[in-house]
Amino acid sequence: MSKPMSASDQVYRHVRELILDGGIGPGELITEGQFVEATGLSRTPVREAFLRLEAEGWLKLYPKRGALVVPVQPEEKEQVLEARQLIETHAMTTIAANADAAEALSRRLLQITERTREAMEADDIEAFTTLDAEFHLALVQSSGNDILSDIYRGLRDRLRRMTTRSVWHDKTRMEVIVKDHGDLAEIVARRDVEAFSSRLMEHMRATHDRAHSR
Amino acid sequence: MSKPMSASDQVYRHVRELILDGGIGPGELITEGQFVEATGLSRTPVREAFLRLEAEGWLKLYPKRGALVVPVQPEEKEQVLEARQLIETHAMTTIAANADAAEALSRRLLQITERTREAMEADDIEAFTTLDAEFHLALVQSSGNDILSDIYRGLRDRLRRMTTRSVWHDKTRMEVIVKDHGDLAEIVARRDVEAFSSRLMEHMRATHDRAHSR
DNA sequence: TGAATACGTCTTAGATGCAAGATAGATGCA
DNA sequence: TGCATCTATCTTGCATCTAAGACGTATTCA
Numbered sequence A, B: 001m002s003k004p005m006s007a008s009d010q011v012y013r014h015v016r017e018l019i020l021d022g023g024i025g026p027g028e029l030i031t032e033g034q035f036v037e038a039t040g041l042s043r044t045p046v047r048e049a050f051l052r053l054e055a056e057g058w059l060k061l062y063p064k065r066g067a068l069v070v071p072v073q074p075e076e077k078e079q080v081l082e083a084r085q086l087i088e089t090h091a092m093t094t095i096a097a098n099a100d101a102a103e104a105l106s107r108r109l110l111q112i113t114e115r116t117r118e119a120m121e122a123d124d125i126e127a128f129t130t131l132d133a134e135f136h137l138a139l140v141q142s143s144g145n146d147i148l149s150d151i152y153r154g155l156r157d158r159l160r161r162m163t164t165r166s167v168w169h170d171k172t173r174m175e176v177i178v179k180d181h182g183d184l185a186e187i188v189a190r191r192d193v194e195a196f197s198s199r200l201m202e203h204m205r206a207t208h209d210r211a212h213s214r
Numbered sequence C: 001t002g003a004a005t006a007c008g009t010c011t012t013a014g015a016t017g018c019a020a021g022a023t024a025g026a027t028g029c030a
Numbered sequence D: 001t002g003c004a005t006c007t008a009t010c011t012t013g014c015a016t017c018t019a020a021g022a023c024g025t026a027t028t029c030a
Helices: A007-020 A032-039 A043-055 A076-096 A099-121 A125-141 A146-162 A165-169 A171-190 A193-208 B007-020 B032-039 B043-055 B076-096 B099-121 B125-141 B146-162 B165-169 B171-190 B193-208
Strands: A059-062 A066-069 B059-062 B066-069
Touching: A007 A032, A007 A043, A007 A146, A032 A043, A043 A059, A043 A066, A043 B043, A076 A099, A076 A125, A076 A146, A076 A193, A076 B076, A076 B146, A099 A125, A099 A171, A125 A146, A125 A165, A125 A171, A146 B076, A146 B146, A165 A171, A171 A193, B007 B032, B007 B043, B007 B146, B032 B043, B043 B059, B043 B066, B076 B099, B076 B125, B076 B146, B076 B193, B099 B125, B099 B171, B125 B146, B125 B165, B125 B171, B165 B171, B171 B193
Parallel strands: none
Antiparallel strands: A059 A066, B059 B066
16 A cells, blocks of 8 residues: 555544544544544644544534534434435436446446455455445446545545444345345446436435435 | 634635635645744644645645645536536425425525625625625525535635636626526526526536636 | 765654643632 | 632643755765
8 A cells, every 4th residue: 555654644544433433423522632642642643633534524623622523413314315316326317428438337337246245255344345335436436527526435434424334244234235236237237317316215225224214 | 703713723714715816826835834934823823724725625735845736627627517516406406396495595596696786786896706605505505405515615615716816807797697696596486497407507607617618 | 978976955744842721620608 | 508719630722843854956976
């Protein structure tokens, strides 16, 4: 890996990972001191990491009090899902206008899906989640709009914090995900935007929103 | 105003404004020292501002060398416009599903447009641009998705750096903007998504993309 | 002349010092 | 006891210091 990995980068990733994986928990109040002790570094890099995390919306800094891990609003999941749906469907619309692109993408997606299935069979959760992300990102990226791709990545991170870990450990659920991805790839080949949109909606609901009521 | 306005906040806004208004120019290399001198503050707050600006994508920090004002990619404007179009149209789609909401929004938009016209006639550029932003944001916000609203705000800032200042000083152009907004508000009342989408596209092209060729 | 290298300067990464704001718990008073 | 206030402690905002990386330029050597 080609990483400079400065001290503040390390702290940044460390804290970020804790937040995303739920190791810290929304609403919790953390301090610089905690991580100075934990990492053995000085306050400067810890401070910089906190600043960055605040800029990205994970923390809210309260002067002389500490840093609050921004709580997840109840409506946030709905909104993130809506935004992801919007961007992915838009990408699909773009791609559907070009038969060659659609075919190439479909092949690529099937390939990723195949690797995802292998990861599942090998019980490699790490690889599975990475490939799941890769699938959706490949779709968005193939539309060629880097800005939307960046936004999409951000949305995915936000969702990650809200999705129960158990999802990625449930074999049945993993199978459903692989099947969904296969279906979606096939729909891409057919360039059927409508079908794609509704199938994607089901897929995301099933994955991230087990107890969807409305 | 309810602003804590810490030292680093000040530097942050100062530098950010310079970048957005073109006072610094893409591709330029700036250093902490410059702003330490300019502001009389110490390196710490300047550094924090730089960090924040990097996190938001305005600067790229090169270790031991300085901070590069991220250059605008030639395709970036296209992509930002596409993303804005996507989000605004999506908002319109949501709103069109609810007759009452559509009517309320339309009224609100006409109101803002009226104030915009007044600003134009009073030659108050500052107020004019603020109200222009308010118009579009009101539209997006009325769809109720805070996350999309935040994203939209970010897109607007990016665009600001790419839009010639002259746009906001050209009386003719200002008149066109006011007229466009009036049209859009009226289309919202009619709940005609298709018309809205194409009218919006024209509007944004005319405003931000004078020399659109493709 | 031309390439390698040594050196001086500029700039930042990170450590530390200091002072002030915020809070919780102790203390004093009615 | 109940309430106000005082104080010790915790935490951060900002300043400053050290050291090391990156470059440009001058110097040396062939």
